[in-house]
Amino acid sequence: MGGMSTTASRSSLRTAIAGVGMIGRVHLDAVRRTGAPVVGVSASTPARAKEAAAALGVERAFDSSQELVTSDDVDVVHICTPNDAHAELAELALRAGKHVVCEKPLTTSAATADALAALAAESGRVAAVPFVYRYHPMAAEARERVRDGRAGDVRLLHGHYLQDWLSLPGDTNWRVDAVAGGPSRAFADIGSHWCDLVEWVTGHRISELTAVTRTLARDGGVPATEDAVQLLFRTDRDATGTLTVSQISPGRKNRLWFEVDGSATSLAFDQENPETLFVGSRGENAAVQRDPAVLSPAAARLSVVPGGHPMGYLDCFAAFVRDVHAAVRENGTGGAFPTFDDAARMVRLTEAVLASAADRSWKEVS
Numbered sequence: 001m002g003g004m005s006t007t008a009s010r011s012s013l014r015t016a017i018a019g020v021g022m023i024g025r026v027h028l029d030a031v032r033r034t035g036a037p038v039v040g041v042s043a044s045t046p047a048r049a050k051e052a053a054a055a056l057g058v059e060r061a062f063d064s065s066q067e068l069v070t071s072d073d074v075d076v077v078h079i080c081t082p083n084d085a086h087a088e089l090a091e092l093a094l095r096a097g098k099h100v101v102c103e104k105p106l107t108t109s110a111a112t113a114d115a116l117a118a119l120a121a122e123s124g125r126v127a128a129v130p131f132v133y134r135y136h137p138m139a140a141e142a143r144e145r146v147r148d149g150r151a152g153d154v155r156l157l158h159g160h161y162l163q164d165w166l167s168l169p170g171d172t173n174w175r176v177d178a179v180a181g182g183p184s185r186a187f188a189d190i191g192s193h194w195c196d197l198v199e200w201v202t203g204h205r206i207s208e209l210t211a212v213t214r215t216l217a218r219d220g221g222v223p224a225t226e227d228a229v230q231l232l233f234r235t236d237r238d239a240t241g242t243l244t245v246s247q248i249s250p251g252r253k254n255r256l257w258f259e260v261d262g263s264a265t266s267l268a269f270d271q272e273n274p275e276t277l278f279v280g281s282r283g284e285n286a287a288v289q290r291d292p293a294v295l296s297p298a299a300a301r302l303s304v305v306p307g308g309h310p311m312g313y314l315d316c317f318a319a320f321v322r323d324v325h326a327a328v329r330e331n332g333t334g335g336a337f338p339t340f341d342d343a344a345r346m347v348r349l350t351e352a353v354l355a356s357a358a359d360r361s362w363k364e365v366s
């Protein structure tokens with residue numbers, strides 16, 4: 001662990017980002033907001049890496065992501081490539097002693113995800129996955145209201161995660177391809193976010209599920225992965241739930257919405273309107289506004305501007321990176337960020353969804 005103390009005592013964690021498409025640029029912004037330097041990037045080719053480095057004001061363009069994740073000049077690596085490259089790069093990075101932030105889905109198979117989570121645990125390094133919806137203050141407020149008993153016993157969990165950007169037969173992306181994206185698309189891509197968030201808010205674990213999937217015929221007969229999943233589930237603590245996940249719901253852009261119905265109150269959160277939390281009761285209903293003065297401490301800590309100054313997705317990423325850096329400085333022990341273990345669980349859940357849809361049965365989730 002010699003490298004650990006060097007890294008932990010460094011005031012500026014030298015960060016490098018593999019893959020600077022949509023989300024890699026969000027990571028870059030989040031890292032810069034902590035004051036840490038982004039020292040290098042990689043892309044699909046050396047030329048693209050050079051272009052991206054110049055455009056983003058980053059000093060070094062690595063010729064390959066393999067070189068980036070093993071470089072001696074880097075403390076923390078962020079893996080923001082298409083899904084099929086995550087496993088190899090995360091393993092190389094951990095073996096090279098790096099702290100790793102790897103995008104979800106952690107890998108495209110549960111066996112690989114479990115092996116990677118075990119390697120991360122052995123390494124003593126911080127190994128985090130940006131299930132960042134946990135960092136919305138009002139989602140954290142919902143969690144506190146379950147934990148302190150204000151919701152009562154959790155009975156029902158329900159909701160959806162809907163997008164529309166793949167709703168036409170000609171719409172495409174690397175995610176549609178079962179190799180680059182993995183065998184599951186809609187569920188691995190966005191259903192995993194919903195399940196991680198709702199499990200985190202409630203402390204329940206989905207223990208049994210049955211699923212149906214839909215897959216559109218795409219132009220040119222391109223074989224595609226599932227566009228939508230509908231799920232019925234039970235949790236380990238006796239709640240029941242339903243979830244609809246879709247990337248073919250016209251007009252829905254990034255509609256992650258959940259409700260937790262407890263014996264005392266219901267709590268509903270809408271990621272597209274994240275400044276309020278619905279609190280339903282047999283008396284009056286409330287739309288509790290984000291105001292650090294009245295929120296639980298765990299939610300107030302994430303509220304970096306006063307109420308009435310809207311926060312959002314980019315702030316979630318910044319808060320996530322702050323927690324990751326705090327954990328690095330505390331030798332991997334501090335913080336409550338989503339880990340490789342959490343992400344491996346979501347990959348197991350994804351496999352159970354596909355298996356259930358394939359043979360029309362209930363599946364247990366370990």
Ligand SMILES: NC(=O)c1ccc[n+]([C@@H]2O[C@H](COP(=O)([O-])OP(=O)(O)OC[C@H]3O[C@@H](n4cnc5c(N)ncnc54)[C@H](O)[C@@H]3O)[C@@H](O)[C@H]2O)c1
Nearest residue numbers: 018019021022023024042043044065080081083103104130
């Ligand atoms: N946590 C979240 O909220 C969230 C949101 C969006 C995407 N993601 C995840 O982030 C990853 C990237 O998604 P995206 O939306 O940014 O996709 P994207 O297509 O916008 O960007 C991916 C980039 O990686 C590049 N690339 C391909 N192979 C590479 C390699 N070997 N090394 C370096 N770069 C390579 C591509 O050319 C592209 O520029 C996916 O795994 C996705 O699931 C997570």
